[in-house]
Amino acid sequence: MANNILVSIIWQLFWCSILFPIIHFGISLVREVTPKIGHDERLFPRDILYNTDLLNKHRVKIADELYRGFKKIKPSPASVEVRVVASNRGNDFLYQTVIFLLEQQASSYPSFNYTMQICNVESETFSDLKRFDKMEIPISTLGDQSKNAKFLNSTLKKENDDYWKCMALTTDSRYILLIEDDAVVIPEFSNLLKSLVRKLDDHEYVDFVKLYHPNYLRKLPSYALMGAVSISLSFFSCYAIKSFFKTFPILTFLILSLVVFYDFTTYGCRLSADFRYYLTGSAYFSYPESCCTPAVIFRKSSVKTMYEYFSRSVAFEGHAKDHILDESPFTGRQSDVNYVTHIGSFSSIRQRAVFLSDLRDN
Structure with a gap:
């Protein structure tokens, strides 16, 4: 036996x-x-992937070429309004975020379009914003001179307040996508966003979807x-x-x-997401994990109630706006692939360098 x-x-x-x-x-x-689908060899070439400064200059050079050839898209009704939450952080991050969004907009127009707006969270127009005068992008200044933040908790509180103010601005679109000013969209961004809108139309109970989560945390x-x-x-x-x-x-x-x-x-975590997308051509989302708001899409019909809730929230160290969103009573989901790549190698909140793991995870 x-x-x-x-x-x-x-x-x-x-x-x-x-x-x-x-x-x-x-x-x-x-x-x-x-x-x-999450890696763009054109903007993030592997031979300079570990050189943050050289990588940034490389992307700015490409953005400059796109800027010189920019052609204004005729205003038209759109399902999504993309709002870039802009602060005066420098390093041409805002410039890259906006230019590559415009490139994606042009590549998908007219079959799919989204409108754009910039939420200036400073108290006055800073130099980086003036570069977009040619593009006629609407800019809403939300910052308050009396709320200049000097300490971590006050900075987190201001960031939280500004974020929800930007979300609450009026729009004719059915969805509002907030993108922070150090997030560059991936090559399939427009196709994914178009597919995601269709999915959200079929899942009316979903109030928001987070479109970025560090791969190592998935x-x-x-x-x-x-x-x-x-x-x-x-x-x-x-x-x-x-x-x-x-x-x-x-x-x-x-x-x-x-x-x-x-x-x-x-x-x-990306093999299954990549395979599923190229097999079906469709966006997918699942239950969200805690962390991160570089890109979040909100349903317009939920925004009023959400703003009433979030405007009463208080952010502090260990409880920033991403925690507040995660703990809210609203129904959230998370995309199975990152729609943006986080390029902010320096945290303006904590005044220190951060490790951009996603750039090395491709």
């Missing part, structure tokens, strides 16, 4: 050693042929999908070899599920 059990275990382990390399090769092949939604795929691959692999066993090889199935899941995690 003991010998039979030992032989069965060895036999099942043997089949694990046969099946896993096959599955691993299949996964690596899928990763190789599936384009990474856990539950992506892990759940990886787990489901790992179990499915392992089950069908074991089903294919069950004729070599008297019963279903449960040990092979369990071990294979675990090692395949681990193999998936080594490719990061």
Whole structure:
């Protein structure tokens, strides 16, 4: 009896050693042929990816070329109004954010269009904003001279107040997309946004969708999908070899599920998102994870109630506007891929450098 059990275990382990390399090769092949929609080699070339200053100059040069060839798009009704939350942080971040948004707008017009506006959260017009005079982009100044922030808590409070004021501005569009001024849109931005609008039209209970979450922090939604795929691959692999066993090889199935899941995690959270998008051409969203507001889309019909709630909120260290949004009673979702790349290598809130992990996660 003991010998039979030992032989069965060895036999099942043997089949694990046969099946896993096959599955691993299949996964690596899928990763190789599936384009990474979140990475833009033109704006983030790999040979200078670790040189933040050179990378920034490279993007500014491209933005300058686009700026010189800029052609104004005729105003037309749009489902989405994009609002850039702008502060005087320098480094041409705002310039890049706006220019690459305009490039995406031009690439999708007239089949899909969005209007644009800039929310100036300073008390007066700063020099970077004047660069957009040629483009005739509406600018709303929300800053208050009496609220100049000198300490972390007061800075977080001002940032929180300004953000919700920008959200609450009137619009004729059905959705309002807030983008912070250090976020550059990805190459598939317009296509994803168009698909997302259709999905939101079908899910009227969703009040907002977060369109950015650091890849290294993506856990539950992506892990759940990886787990489901790992179990499915392992089950069908074991089903294919069950004729070599008297019963279903449960040990092979369990071990294979675990090692395949681990193999998936080594490719990061984006493999499943990239594959799903190129298979269907559709945007997807799931339950949100806590953190981050570089890009959030809000349903206009929910904005009045949301502003009444958020205008009473108080931000402080450890409880910034992203925490306030996460803890709110409104129904939120999170996109399965980042619609923007965060380029702000210096935090104006905490006055220190930050690690741009997403740039190295492609």
